[in-house]
Amino acid sequence: MAESEEERHLKLTGEFDCAPEPLPTLRHSTSHVMAQAVRQLFPEVKVAIGPAIEDGFYYDFLKATPFTPEDLERIEARMREIVKADHKFTREEMPREAAIAFFEERGEPFKVEILRGIDAPTVSLYHQGDFVDLCRGPHVASTRAIKVFKLLSSSGAYWRGDEKNPMLQRIYGTAWLTKDELDKYLWRLEEAKKRDHRKLGRELDLFLFNEVAPGVPFWLPNGWLIVRELERFVREVLDARGYDEISTPILVNKRLWEQSGHWEHYAENMFTVEVEEETFGLKPMNCPESTIVYRHALRSYRDLPLRYSDMGRLHRNERSGTLTGLFRVRQFTQDDAHIYCRPDQLQDEITAVLELVRAWYKTFDLQPFYKLSTRPEKRLGTEEQWDRAEAALHDALRATGLVYDLNPGEGAFYGPKIDIDIQDVLGRRWQIATVQVDFAQPDRFSLEFIDTDGQPRRPIMVHRAIFGSFERFIGILTEHFAGAFPTWLAPVQARVLPISEKHAEYGRAVFERLREARVRVELDDRNEKLGYRIREAQLHKVPYMLVVGEREAQAGTASLRRRTGEDLGAVPVDRIVSELGAEIGSRSATLTVGR
Ligand SMILES: [Zn+2]
Ligand SMILES: [Zn+2]
Secondary structure (H helix, E strand, O other), X not given: OOOOHHHHHHHHXXXXXXXXXXXXXXXXXXXXXXXXXXXXXXXXXXXXOOOEEOOEEEEEEEOOXXXXXXXXXXXXHHHHHHHHOOOEOEEEEEEHHHHHHHHHHOOOHHHHHHHHOOOOOEEEEEEEOOEEEEOOOOOOOEHHHOOEEEEEEEEEEEHHHOOOOOEEEEEEXXXXXXXXXXXXXXXXXXXXXXXXXXXXXXXXXXXXXXXXXXXXOEEOHHHHHHHHHHHHHHHHHHHOOOOEEOOOOOEEEHHHHHHHOHHHHHHHHOOEEEEOOEEEEEOOOOHHHHHHHHHOOOOEHHHOOEEEEEOOEEEOOOOHHHOEOOOEXXXXXXXXXXXXXXXXXXXXXXXXXXXXXXXXXXXXOOEEEEEEEOOOOOOOOOHHHHHHHHHHHHHHHHHOOOOEEEEOOOOEOOEOEEEEEEEOOOOOEEEEEEEEEEOHHHHHOOOOEEOOOOOEEOOEEEEEEEEEEHHHHHHHHHHHOOOOOOOOOOOOOEEEEEOOHHHHHHHHXXXXXXXXXXXXXXXXXXXXXXXXXHHHHHHOOOOEEEEEOHHHHHHOEEEEEEOOOOEEEEEEHHHXXXXXXXXXXXXXXXXXXXX
């Protein structure tokens, strides 16, 4: 399980971790000013922690009742006074024991708890005006440096992210260097709210969540159509590239997880079940099982590479407090594959995966960014293995002509990897795809192939996933497209709207034509005003509306409209059918019919 912000924060530093970069320093300083304002207005609160985070900051407070929007306004106003007062940020070093006594006297139990966990003789405190905080710094010189900020929201958050701990009240805010940056950020935030996949998921009837299965969506027909289209896409693409699809069990004896090392390192994230006095685990990954398929037959150098795709349904025991729509779930389906190859085939295999990734994301109008992570300090495998694998990844990236970032030392302990982020239309980055070389699993599972000289050798294993998980990817796509999916993914691709009852018969004929052409089409011949029916189709983001009346029936046409409101005028139904078929068949990211 990924660490919560708090855990990471506390573990890293025992206090505050701010890179000495302008924005995080500014944001972290703003969080101190916010804490100062809160202490002045609500003297009874206890302060917890207040780190800089991506795009902003927060601070957690122990307070009996939640902050109200009016509270936030008052706090922000008080912050502006503190900023104007030009308090200097001053650093003070103190023996740890003295700091414990100091914060005990001030009645700050969370600071005392943090201090007790710090393994250092001396700690630092930062003062500004009447406020003092346990903090490593750095900070801006004076509160005057904080010019552009805004408080955004508040919500409950457990101390250290653990539901057994007290519930704190967290206030989120943002701070920037210029007003322009702040305005852009607020726009993005507003836009992201409108595009929230949980909201759109309800409006478009894609999925629902029910308390009987926390963190697992119930797919509704519309959402499941998207899952099916994506699965079909995966299968078509992989079939054409020499992958074989397998399917492996979900419930597996813990012996396998012991052998793979998951039991030792990952057991707390696994769901387990007792069956006939033996312990089984729901698979959190497909890898160990794919090795069983590999070992099922004697492999020769001629059999390699083997590319096993496995759209496995995985379970991971995420804390209920961290579950977020489709972004953080307990059950998900990964578009997983494992490639087994000879060392001399590695570079070609990686190159092929990178080319696949590029073509794949183009389909969704998403831009990929590549990060190569190389050998960490603690690692398995020989230097020669690492040299070869890193060179293969470098060369594959170069051969594909890709620009990439280098993360030295950030590889997995079992091999180097390329992580791929995508950037959505709001400029947000999502890490979804990964290509990882693995020297460890082939050893653990004694995988072999018979080489040209008749000797057994170890194959290299490559893990790769491109959507990551279907669930999360659909969440990202929903927000990226604001629910207006490309036609091939749209649950309903076209809607036929007869102007009135008199045109119902022609409307039905047009509807049947499209249905025969395997377009997902609906006929809306309800006794409602045309304008109302058009608006409703637009709200449901149906790509095309075919409005038909007397003139259209005479001419064999339909008046074609897009969900954007564009009216394309009369288009022959024949042409609509063939162009729509082509748009869907080519998985076009944009609407092309009737142009
Ligand atoms: Zn600080
Ligand atoms: Zn794997």
